[in-house]
Amino acid sequence: MSNHANRTGKAGGLYARRPDIFPRAVDGFYRRLKWAVMAATLAVYYVTPWIRWDRGPYAPNQAVLVDLANRRFYFFAIEIWPHEFYYVAGLLVMAGIGLFLLTATVGRAWCGYACPQTVWTDLFLHIERMIDGDRNAQMRLRNAPLSVTKVAKRVSKHSAWLAVGVLTGGAWIFYFADAPTLLRAFVTGTAAPVAYSTVALLTATTYVFGGWMREQVCIYMCPWPRIQSAMLDERSLIVTYKDWRGEPRSHGIKRTEGVPTGDCIDCNACVQVCPTGIDIRNGPQLACITCALCIDACDDMMARIGRPRGLIDYATFEDCEEERKGAPPVPIRRTILRSRTFLYFGGWAAIGIAMAIMLGARTRLDLSVGQERNPLYVQLSDGSVRNAYTVKVRNMETRPRPVRISIEGLPGALVWDSLSEESTAAQSLTLTVAPDQVERRRLYVRAPRTGPQPADFRFRVTALDPQGGGDDDAARFDRPETLR
């Protein structure tokens, strides 16, 4: 019977050929929603790297830039250093919880509307329709013998797909380098080999995944359909066929004949428009990405035969059962407000707020001190003792900053750095840290021979510019155990 057998091809054999799917064009509310989401996501993808953002002379002026060579991430006003990568981890956790929230609330809306695989497949299908025509024309063309027209159509279709692939891969690389410079270099053939290989790779994957693999990516490769069955419950919105209203189907039966019939006229419109080639009337299934095009197709048909819309509709399993017993249809917004979605939203928002607070409070001047342990201390000729420290001052602002490094809690201690003479030893030293750089210095601290062993003290860095601020770090001073 079933669609499943159709999906896997002829029973038996080790390998199944992909059944050809020719989704028919459809119009309606969800189709227009899909167009809108596609336009928005593609616009974000293509436009983002071209937004400029003035950061002054010491940092790139691209709003969103993943600068792998210098290990800096720029995201509008936010600059992330490698040691702050937990912000990216936080975003990934938010994306994960966001996906849970979306799925628990509106089902697989991510899959049906926003997933790149869906967006690009949809784009590829549209290109195919523009060249080959709609479903019936495509099927006729497939069965037609080889002719000039067929070859011309095939060549232009695959060329168009490849062009989309090049544009897709081409846009990706601009996130990793200054976009106008890279575009010029790319066109003139002087860009880095990695730019060309990235574009080539993404062109190939876009062409293969969007043109050839399509729904097979969702069905065989993507892990989310397996996980989402655990995320859905009886209060999640899914695309459902109301069998109590549709069955028995009335194909070829005149309603006047007195045979009991449902609203489904078995026109197969819902199957023909499905981009994954399934029959939603078989119930919820893994291959359904809830793009809701079948709803558009069915509503259109119901309008034509003068029946109410919603034979196939977004509904929760619970509401469906209520409706079966005679309750009126439930508005969609009701499923959004419930404890589970509040819980997900709470977790999602908590991480977001925590990250925002951390971003606002983070210091842009950072000090870390490591003691040299080889040797732990050095006896000096005047009887005093010297310890050495490797001090790193991070200036995360995009301008040079003068800073003072001082010592707190070590009586009689003097400090100087390995670039200067010992005669410059003083209670503190000043230096200028280059913009967006880590200044690494070897510092020497000299202190009297007597004192606690070991002595705990602190290094402090203080910004000397009007903005001020600073940081401190613990250190210890070692002395010989016995007098020599």
Added chain:
Amino acid sequence: MSEQDKKQIDAATGVEVNAHEWDGIQELNTPLPRWWLWSFYACIVFALGYVVVYPAIPFRHSASAGTLGWTSRGELKKELASAEIARAATVKALADTPIEAIDPKSPLMRAAVEGGKAAFKVNCVQCHGSGAAGSKGYPNLNDDDWLWGGNLKEIHATLEHGIRQPGDDATRISQMPAFGRDQLLTAAQIQDVVSYVRLVSRQDPATASAQQGAKLFADNCAVCHGTDAKGNRTLGAPNLTDPIWLYGGDRASLTATVTNARAGVMPAWGQRLDPVTVKMLAAYVHSLGGGE
């Protein structure tokens, strides 16, 4: 058994059921998609191509060369060559600049210190230790006590010509007499000299022995170590008043030193390393904190 030989079709799906059964649950014999098969073939083709193009098959004494001629050693050679080009300007600047003329805060000095650090790990740690802290008989290069001078130029000269290194005319030589072995002083006199040295280095209080030692010191030792026992760098004579000792400041070590003298040797690195490396080593040693 015979039931399992027959093809069973699952009624609900129309798909063949295979012979596996666990607790009454049977597995559908769902075929793999064809693209999976082709991906598998593509992997095989890729692997075959890889074996042909890159070195892959191990023979008894070597491996297949691969048509590209690629080797990891060749890759290393290329990277070393490009690193050599990248540091060429720095090396040239170091070769052209006298060591004492390099600005201590310049990037060139920083590069020299880093290069010296690497060269030290290869050539110097065997005697001076990985932290340059030395040990008995091998000077601690971190402290501020220098036998032959601790400015860049002097450190460089010591490194280049070595200490008591035969075959280098400019090598640094200090000759302390073996006062005991050569019977210049008696054993009792040596003890008096040791007492005096312990006094000037503030390790022992004044005694009658030290008082006698003072006269012996003035007659025998002050020529090199100075009347105030503070040493003489042109002769490589150590300062005896500070708490830093190359061979130990305790009675036994001092007695052994005065009796037999000391004559440590350091290679003349100018004979073994290129001039730029010797300069970098001097810069690194100077940066260790005791440099003058």
